[in-house]
Amino acid sequence: MTDIVEIHVTCPSLLDAREIAGKLLDEKLAACCNIPVKEIDSRFWWQGKRQRQDEWRLAVKTRADLFEACAAAIRAAHPYETPAIFGFRVDFVDAATAAWVEEVCRKP
């Protein structure tokens, strides 16, 4: 187990994903952000109905103790009222990468 988390949140446009990524990096709430530039086909239940939407997924690598601060910053910047924010703890990492994430992210 490591102290790193990968946070996923889907966005309604590539531009939104890029802007949120920029804000997280500006605030040192992320070591890196990845956005596949091609859309995902998203299908889900919402308010009792089946929905379909094109979305773009932002993946954020940060320290696990920054999850709440990072989620709050995502909510503040995100166009959805309730963006779905999921965090997956990294279980294995090489030492150099662990040190890099630890160094570049701000303290909680």
Next chain:
Amino acid sequence: MTDIVEIHVTCPSLLDAREIAGKLLDEKLAACCNIPVKEIDSRFWWQGKRQRQDEWRLAVKTRADLFEACAAAIRAAHPYETPAIFGFRVDFVDAATAAWVEEVCRKP
């Protein structure tokens, strides 16, 4: 740790991935399904040989206690004899998203 799992399964076409997603949502075995619309280059060992194939990856968010039911529904709908089904437990989530997954998925 949360009660949510993200299930990944690769499919031989975008259409297959969409159809499986539709069935899981119909049966309330998933809160949401995401499919990157661009293919993945998949390379693997199978029956003693190196294989290469274009695939599309379906990601399913559901309750962890539905993993078996969801995997059974994927196997029933999937064109492969043995689809590779992997589940990653979500470790962190915001409260609103956790409540949404809990609400929209059926009970096990």
Next chain:
Amino acid sequence: MTDIVEIHVTCPSLLDAREIAGKLLDEKLAACCNIPVKEIDSRFWWQGKRQRQDEWRLAVKTRADLFEACAAAIRAAHPYETPAIFGFRVDFVDAATAAWVEEVCRKP
């Protein structure tokens, strides 16, 4: 929990990702490798500066006890001095897929 890990590493080109995948499969350090063929927009802090780069992400399924050997092989084949290598343990898997990963990967 399972004995399987999914390892992620980003590469500066699709060709690099394919070559690393090929080496891991040659050495039986992976059961399968997946590379979305479309690039990701990668933004990160590196050496005190904000950077942006197109990258391709290689995802490797292997036995968890091969993480170190797999990471060493990735470092040896990777054009970056310090590739960022993250491993996520698979928490749920169907029995046939677990047996396949166990069988095709070499012993540690």
